[in-house]
Amino acid sequence: MTRGRFGEYGGQYVPETLMGALGELENAYQRFRENKESMATLHHYLTEYAGRPTKLTFCENLSSLFGCRVYLKREDLLHGGAHKINNTLGQALLAKFMGKERLIAETGAGQHGVATAIAGAVLGIPVEVYMGEVDIERQRLNVYRMSLLGARVIPVTTGTRTLKDAINEALRDWVTNVKTTHYLIGSVVGPHPYPRMVRDFQSIIGVETREQILTKEGRLPDVILACVGGGSNAIGMFYPFLKDDVRLIGVEAGGKGLETGEHGASLCAGSKGVLHGALTYVLQDADGQILNTHSVSAGLDYPAVGPEHSMLKDAHRVEYAAVTDTEVLEAFSLLSRKEGIIPALESAHALAQATKVKDELEKDDIMVINLSGRGDKDVVEVARLEGMVP
């Protein structure tokens, strides 16, 4: 069995052409982590450029509404508007370290594409982003944002024309241009070493949260919630708390309801399978063909999940739940009105589950919600869903 397992999950299920590149990446990443200068450069970009550390905001209005102490980890305040830049700056610097001349990426909601375009622009590396036609349609603003940042967006017209197919196309590009190109995967998915590497770059979310809550409250939170598509913001938040007595909840895209089959809840409703290089929970039919997914949020519209989440589910260390599009839109509106913060539809999933979990908490209990991104990109789509614009 290959390296890079989380329990039985993960691995390297890729065509032979990529095995050399994955080995090269693993070695380079190891050297990158151990190189003080590289880590100092990453720290510099994260603090001076991206805006770390992000705030842990106490929400007075939500707290009195929920009947517990509610904090938001404000990844929405990062440059680019989401947690994605933690990973793209890391991997783009790594790509430079490896001497790669070109970055490719996939994107669903467009957030990872934008974050890759930003990293490519500031570090001087050309970027090409694969994006499904369906997603291009519902995330026009981010498509334009990427082109302003100098990236080329390549529409993907195959399969379901969403995130999964964008990953397929990026993998095909990488197989072809593997010598010169780094594939900058945006989540904790894909073959080893990606799930581990992306988790490491995102773990700063949980590391900061831990310090901040200890300073503010003198103790760890009782419950932490984060949304899960591929699962990078969730694993980044959860990882530094895995050994603590803290309840961790990952929230998946329930779409139109798990019973309808139109959702993106791989952990709640999927079964074991291999997609995009890793053994993990996958939405598939009885013959192993991957199913179409649905979510109001393009960033969670994905039929698999990071392999580490699969392990954490089986180990019962993290609870996984799913909320519907309707519940998500209510939460989107709730945070906007109560706290003056418009959340990304992805992050609104965590918030929607929080409105249910609150009933199990006491007044002094501490709840942390990872606000992984801001909702500006979703405003037009939500307005359309509410019939405000055609």
Next chain:
Amino acid sequence: MLAGRSAPAFIAFIVAGDPDRAKCVQIAKAVIDAGADILELGMPFSDPVADGPTIQRADERALQGGMNTDLLFDIIREIREYSEIPIVLLTYFNIVYKRGMDRFYHEASSAGLDAILIVDMPVEESEEASRLAYDVSIHQIFLVTPTTSAKRLELILSKAGGFLYLVSTLGVTGVRKKLSADALHLIERVKGRTHLPLAVGFGISTPDQVSQLIRGGADAIIVGSALVDIIEKHLHDWNTACSEIASYIKRMKQASGEYKQE
């Protein structure tokens, strides 16, 4: 499975169930009658990351035509009844995994399959598959590519059965105008280091490319996308599809035969 041959072999790839079961079997028979030495069947998958647009479209057609794993074994069985030609299955890992590895290999063997190549299963992930292949007497085939290091080549050669599948170029499947220099270089690297025949595939479509590869030392040539292209062009006239396929294979066979007969 190519043991005892003196002439180079022609391996024809088609997608199982493209565009449906009956038509696929009809094409397979045309391929066999035209003189193909080995038949390679691709099991369609929803997310074929190693394949270019031609085979992606064939996979989609087949899946829309109702193709599934049960039908795959039916198709193999039907072709096996018609001919003794060696049949190789090309599939993605999840198809095998979801069926249950043990069940898949046993069903494949009893349907009459001779060899299997799991495209996204590198040799490191192959322990269970190789054991099962041995148990049910199916050859487990592996890919060698221009990016395969010397160390990995050793490892692959120690596990590979049937024939060695040399990938002629970096990239996905699909017709290419020119033969990549990588292909000849790869044959040179591997030749003489294994008792397995060397079969070269990916991007090959013309008689000229075939004779170059045979001269370079290839024991067999694999052609896929070029055949699937012909099928796609004649979806509404199946008899023409079959006859075009047959005359194409004869031309390619001639190109592979000429050199060694000299």
